[in-house]
Amino acid sequence: MYEIAIIGAGASGLMLASHIKNKKVCIIEANNKIAQKIKISGGAKCNITNNLVSCDNYLANKEFVKEILKNYTNHQLLDFLNSNGVFPKVNPKLVKGTYFCKSSQDVIDMFTKLTTHVKKYLNTKVIDLFYEDDIFIIQTSNSKIKAKKVVVASGGLSYASLNASSIAYDIAKKFGHNITKLDPALVGFTVQKEQFWFKKLSGLSIMVKAKVENKSFYGSLLFAHKGCSGPVILNSSLYWKKGKIVFDFLPKQNYKNLLKSNALISSRLPLPKRFVQEFLNSINIIDKPCSSLTKQELQALSVIHNYEFSPAGNFGYTKAEVTKGGVCTDEIDVNSMESLKQKNLYFLGECLDVTGELGGYNFQFAFSSAMKCLNNL
Missing domain, CATH: 3.50.50.60 (FAD/NAD(P)-binding domain)
Structure with a gap:
């Protein structure tokens, strides 16, 4: 005993x-x-x-x-x-x-x-x-x-x-x-059709700010073959319920100031070119000289600061760090x-x-x- x-x-x-x-x-x-x-x-x-x-x-x-x-x-x-x-x-x-x-x-x-x-x-x-x-x-x-x-x-x-x-x-x-x-937490997200472009960036990571419910996180976002992961995503998964997560892909800069140039958009945005090209494709804008952007295109590009994303689900308990x-x-x-x-x-x-x-x-x-x-x- x-x-x-x-x-x-x-x-x-x-x-x-x-x-x-x-x-x-x-x-x-x-x-x-x-x-x-x-x-x-x-x-x-x-x-x-x-x-x-x-x-x-x-x-x-x-x-x-x-x-x-x-x-x-x-x-x-x-x-x-x-x-x-x-x-x-x-x-x-x-x-x-x-x-x-x-x-x-x-x-x-x-x-x-x-x-x-x-x-x-x-x-x-x-x-x-x-x-x-x-x-x-x-x-x-x-x-x-x-x-x-x-x-x-x-x-x-x-x-x-x-x-x-x-x-x-x-x-x-x-x-x-x-x-x-019970749910998996500190875990990556799978994506819906609108975010399938994430998968094309598998292995790439960038620093972002994420807002979920009443919390905000700044950290690394890792694109994965199933969707997205990385510290900022794992933390977001803890608080996410069924709503949207908002990413700021340029959390420390103003995109308008960066686009005052004749250079290509992909050359001016301080992000990996692979990311910029897929991001532009997702909002139906071609990579072109910043000076040729219309007002409507400039407005469409503002989503780089507040990109809304509704996860399809998560990677499950096999990949979750906690319950x-x-x-x-x-x-x-x-x-x-x-x-x-x-x-x-x-x-x-x-x-x-x-x-x-x-x-x-x-x-x-x-x-x-x-x-x-x-x-x-």
Whole structure:
């Protein structure tokens, strides 16, 4: 019998386990190694937190997130990492304020050392969870495991190749929790017929400003063979519902000032010529000397600052970095992460209805929610 059983050896589960002392603890993990999502994150450099973390960077109940982040800040996380030989540094190349590690393996090695006291059941999938006589019985693919307390930290549906599953949501529903609508997030968009020209630019990236719902993002837009991706798109996908996204392809310049010339349009616009030519084709304007543009053509070109785009859909969970939606936070005690429906049952990290933007925000929430739970176990 374990005092605490943790389902999932990801960021939140490992953070919690590494801090629990003098208790009999186990981790149950579907993969044959711990921290497999950490391993691939940030291009294998683990974008572990952000210098600009606030509750505004999350699609969630803001007060819930604010309380958890306040309890364990990005500065406390960095102190913890530094004290264990991991020294992330800010690299704003992709997203402003993001801390990257030298290698994701450094984080994995750290957690491996810090959890030597924890029994690990690897290659073990959780099938079901029962509660009988004040004891949890965890039915796994290999055996039954008993525990007084269970912490669900198994993540969401993204990365099926890493054994992602719905088990966190299945357990939550079994014990009476509501699950808000699940969707892939931090993911690329597929396009409708009007934007098929995006596909012709596959592999090209440009800096744009994107407006979606009530949010704006500045960053790299990557054209892909399925549609579009890149940091600015991944962040937009978090907030997009069914409406339009507006791109400013020249966010730091005025197109009219650039077109006061006899040169070709493609020579005057400070964008890749491939992009300019496809963009012009999409609005039925030929590449010609700027001085020969009619008033109507100049007006048509203004769309370069507010190009409206309605995604057809997204690339799905296989390409999504996280899952949007999850266990309703109104049913979780913000002071302990304990279920308000079932005593001694806790939920951490991505399986909750809290989703952060790209740039280390989801790892920060995972670690912070673990420490909030630790304070009350």
